Amino acid sequence: MANFDPAKYEKVKGAGQLPSPKGAALNIIRLTQKNDVTLLELERVIRTDPAFVGRLIKAANLVNGPAARAIVSVREALMILGISSVRNLSLGFSLISNFQQGRCRHFDFPAFWSHSLVTALAFQAINQHTRAAQLDEAFSIGLLCRVGELALAILYPEQYDELLTRAQNERNQSLIALERSVFLLNHAELSSALLHEWGIPQIYVDAVFFHDQSEMSPFPEGSRSYVLCHALALARHIADICLSPATERKAKLPQLYRMGAWLSIDAGTLNELCDQVTAAWPEWAEMLNLKSIPLPSFGTLASQAPDGVMDGAEKRKPLRLLIVEDDKSSRLLLKAIIENDGHQVLLAADGEEGFAIAIEQRPDIVITDWMMAGMNGLELTRALRKTKDGRGIYIILLTTKENEDDLVQAFEAGADDFISKPLRPKTISARLTAGQRMIALQRDNERDQAELRRFAEELSLANRRLHEMAMTDALTGFPNLRYAMDRLDQEWSLAKRSGRSLSCMILDSDDFKPINDTLGHDVGDLVLQRISSAIHSAIRAPDVICRLGGDEFIVICPDTSLEAALVCAERVRQRVAALSGTIESVNRTISVSIGVAVREQDMAEPKDLLKRADEGAYQAKQEGRNRVATVQPRPQALP
Incomplete structure (x- = not known):
């Protein structure tokens, strides 16, 4: 569900070295990626990093609970936490150790990690109440949920420094909006992309992607994704309070209790939960070489007299x-x-x-x-x-x-x-x-204006998401028929002005109906998704693939001759045919018939090109299916 663009992420990766684990942590992560890794092998590698040993045992004891026997060995910690959790903890602790400073002057690296640590402890404490995530996983996700900000500060130190200054001075714009205007991705998208690449389960990636604007998240109320998203947002707010100046903490409490209400956590329970976080913070901070701040209990903060009129003063x-x-x-x-x-x-x-x-x-x-x-x-x-x-x-x-x-x-x-x-x-x-x-x-007026701007931004974001949903096929993630027609009109106009070629393919799955009829629509959907992936892997970067509906697809090929389009279509046909095999214990042949056409001088509008490509697909069906065909003998010169 997290909607980050892989192509943009690859461009960002090309800008420099993204935050990544080093040393023993890298060895641990590589080892956990092996299917046959044993606890003994993992224990040997972990023992090479004494600092990680202490942190791992500490994390295991937190998960095990205060009433259980204390964990004192790496082997016991591994058995409590499991391999995936050890991998995630190793990743988080390695990033803390290796990225304590940088060239982005207005990005406070130690404060960032202190905030991330409190978020991790808070997210873990909240999940003790909600039970939406395992506690060890919750700690890792809380620790890494803002890693996109760290990545931008490392990749673009001068630009991000200037952007942070603008965000402070231009309060009519959110940090996310400014990031999107300057970089290819904002920090929420980049955080999600990094976690996805590191193998974090998708349900947590989605929570990280949406938690900055949790009230606009698309998750059904009460679902696990909904709880995780709002719990992570609440954990972030708890960290905001803990690291705020003393004079500003009390003003943030009303929002704290409102956010707790989204998760059915009452104020008293939330105060106890926050006190649990602040009690654990100093010990963890010392272990990770970070600073902590002495804090009064949240109950004390909440019970202080509110600002207002008192005896006329x-x-x-x-x-x-x-x-x-x-x-x-x-x-x-x-x-x-x-x-x-x-x-x-x-x-x-x-x-x-x-x-x-x-x-x-x-x-x-x-x-x-x-x-x-x-x-x-x-x-x-x-x-x-x-x-x-x-x-x-x-x-x-x-x-x-x-x-x-x-x-x-x-x-x-x-x-x-x-x-x-x-x-x-x-x-x-x-x-x-x-x-x-x-x-x-x-100040009240400024806050009201900021709230109106935030609401306008959220409304704009929601409208963009609705527009994207209206133009996207839910099953394959490809653009839909509506988008295909709009895009074909654009490419047609461009080709007409420039005199360049424009080709397209119509792809129709062969014998798809029997799969739906005999194996059910769930299997049919799975087959369509596999066909979609095969098509996407075979086309070129400039090509645009859309689902027209049912088992029919279109590929728009800008600046492409008929010969080149036929070569590409044959590559697609072969990739799809390679999917043939056993489906639900039945041997099935999977193939597509593809019609190819190129824009000709006598074509008046895009639908003429579509008609020729569709005729080619029909000819491919008539000739025996699983083949590429065109009704055009050769491309004609265009004006």
Whole structure:
């Protein structure tokens, strides 16, 4: 179900070295790919990596549970986890060890792995509740679900660095949308492609592909795929909370509980689950040479008083303020008053310094004296309002001027408020409270706009998926009849303008109806899928294969002469014929009859080309089937 384009993935692979296991981990993975590998052979290779031995035994004990006897040997760990889980754990731990740094400056490699580790622990804990995945598999999938981001940072360090900066500044665009505009694949597609290549089961690949936008996933509610997708999204959000600054964690809790509700996990159970994750995090982090953060219990976070109105006073998130004042004593007095209210303070001694700090640090509020040497407060206000970042800053002017004309001038310059000198703590606190209220409203508006943009992006994505579904045959994954006709019209117009050849094939399966009638439609569908794969493997890269319906296919061959199309058709016929053999204990011959045609000068429209190809397919049937035929003796020159 994960809809990544293999051709685009191959192009990305060609851009450089993708993240892959090394050393002992590579030997372990190669060994697990052998059908006859024994636990003894695997144990010998694992023992060459002492660090992996410790991590493997730790993982086995987690799966085994605290009540069981402790696992102390590699052999016992292998018996508990199984070969496939050992392979996946080896892969994940190897990537952590070998990709701790890189040239992409804005991609925090240690933070990425810390986030991935918490996601792994959280996904494992959630699956203890949902039982949708084995615990050892859940840990590996959680650890690797963001590997596409790592791959982009490694393959395209300069480009991805610039893109991450844009994603931070251009909040009207999601990271996935920016990635798609710059690279061939976004990180969700690349993560899925890598996991698919590494042999991860498809049900987990699908969960990784859709979990970034889990509410838009196509899985039926309550299905295993649905649970895995939403559980992985919830695990990611738990990791977001754990690695967020302390001041931002509480604001993320409502979304946590909403996401838990999708999985029928109540708030109390979810708090306990999260505490289980944070308790396991430090030990795992130490083992993997990563950092962990001490955290209060999630129950404590949830029980803290919410931000809001309390006894008439606005209790809001602390702000960051910049004071621009050339008088040192006034500057320090303001600093003391504002810090006493719980806010963070930046200082500047003149307008020029204040402008530089404001642009670099982007404070919530600038308090500036009007009368200063050099750039005064009014000039600073005008300068800030001319910049993109400065337009959103709340600006308060300190002034001794109180006549109407001066105040009008201040507001016309872009000031939001003013405070008259001499400075009084109560007045300053009251004006800051008003500013806080406006900033809170501004942030609410920004969040609403971001939510609307996100909804629009999700709607656009859903529409694209619906369009793709409308143009795709569900059984074979090939484009359908509707797409075939549109594409043939396009290629016809291009061939007519350029004077190049355009050929097509009509392929009709021989004796397919008896298979359906005697063995059932399930077997018939399987045969059609095999025929489809054989056709796809035999045609050339520029050729376009579509399913017309039933057991009939079309191959559109741009810039192809009749002779070349006949050669290709014969190759297709041979590939399909090679499928013949025993099906459901019955020996069956599988073959196709293929009609080939090329665009001729007297053809007026695409349906004329289709008619000639269809006549060729009919002739092939009449001549005994399992053959290639054309009703055209030779291609004619085109204008």
